[in-house]
Amino acid sequence: MSYLEKKRNLYYAILKIPSDLREHFGKTKFSKSTGQADPRKARSIALGFVSEWQKQIQAARKLALDADLQMALEMRRDIEAAIESGEDDPGVAYGISDFIDKLRETGQKERAEKFACVVFGKEVVLAEYYEAWVVSIKTTSQRTRIEYSNIGREVLKMFPTVSAITPKAVRAWARMMLDGNGNYDAPLSKSSIEKRFKVARNLWQYLEYHELVDQEANPFRLPRFVSEADKKLRAERLKTKGRAEERLPFEPYELVEIWRNASQSDPQLADLIFLAMYTGCRIEELCRLKVRECTNSLLKVTSSKTKAGYRDIPVHPKLKPLVQRLLRIPVKLNGHSD
Structure with a gap:
């Protein structure tokens, strides 16, 4: 990715700021002069700026957690902490209960239930x-880790708690x-949606x-x-280009x-399809094939x-039983069995 602009x-x-943080920073991108006309020298300086900006973005994402949660x-x-200190009935719990009761009394029942579930229940808050x-992600690529962590924040915004992850919500x-x-x-x-689901599955596996x-x-x-929507979109594009009859690849x-x-x-x-x-x-x-x-x-x-x-194709492990059978008992296809 190029971080330079002449x-x-x-x-x-x-460096473009992610859309969900633009309001936080009050702009759409970071920009700073390298003071260089030489692209090589400019690139080296730019990487230092970008590294600092990325740290700012990560810090902003930490603040993006729902304030109530x-x-x-x-x-x-x-x-x-109060219980661990040996207090059987920690006074802090009473103060929190009063706070939740006041929310209910002022008509903020939904907020009150959210607080009650997290504070006194067993609600798992993803944040x-x-x-x-993020630390557990198995990758040696810093770029991949940053990409996963950014998408992970998207998941947290949509599903702040485990109970929020329902088939309907997904x-x-x-x-x-x-x-x-x-x-x-x-x-x-x-492909972008698939990538986000892949990250969400990774997060779920961690929780499991x-x-x-x-x-x-x-x-x-x-x-x-x-x-289905992707297929429809591609078909419309082909039609626009005058190639409506062109076949779309199977999923x-x-x-x-x-x-x-x-x-x-x-x-x-079926054997032919499997081989293909x-x-x-x-x-x-x-x-x-002979x-x-x-x-x-x-x-x-x-x-x-x-x-x-003309080429040599290694036999995939899942193909070996079929290939072994066809080598033992050749099938005459298109006039060829030798």
Whole structure:
């Protein structure tokens, strides 16, 4: 990523501020002159500026936690500290109870319940484990860690507590990203949404490992409507370009479904589909594979549109049982079984 922008004869260091923090900083980007006309020298200076700005962004994200949740967590810690000090009925708990009662009396029932659940209940607040989760991310790339931590903040904003993570809420989050509303200024692409779900699953796995959630199926499964919307968008783009008849690639789950259906009605076709899935070969290339030129670990393509297509393909572990069977009992496809 380039952090440089040339203005007149000098280079400026530039870093865009994430959309959810622009209000906090009161601007859309950081910008500062490097005082250099030489791009190499400017780049070295810019990296120092960018490093400092990224620290400011991380600090701002820590402050982005819901104020009520932050206060409730502090209250919970105060009570726990009082109990640990040996007080059977810590006085601080009574003061907090009075505060919650006043919220109810003034018609702020929703806020009161939020405080009560966090302070006196067993509500798991994700922000309490955010920093430890970031440290636990298995990566040697600082850029990946920063990317995960930033997306993690998005997850925390949408799901401040474990109880907020419901199938309905997860679908609403996906819809929000797809439509570009709520916490998002513009619609996100399918790949961007998938990346956010991947990070959310990673966070959930951390909570599972530390027994903070039930050992159930990970709730962060990408809703089907995201893929369907992406297909529709690509089809519309093709139509706009005058290529409406061009075929769109199948989704992985669709290929598996096609293969399963073929397995029930046409085993030979199912074998071809399975081979194609794990080799990327054209059907005519697969039909012309020769037993004498293939082994359990290598498929040799010698019939392709061009000589450039001649190649050796390592056999994927999941293909080995099928390849071994076909080598034992060759199938005559397109007139070739030798």
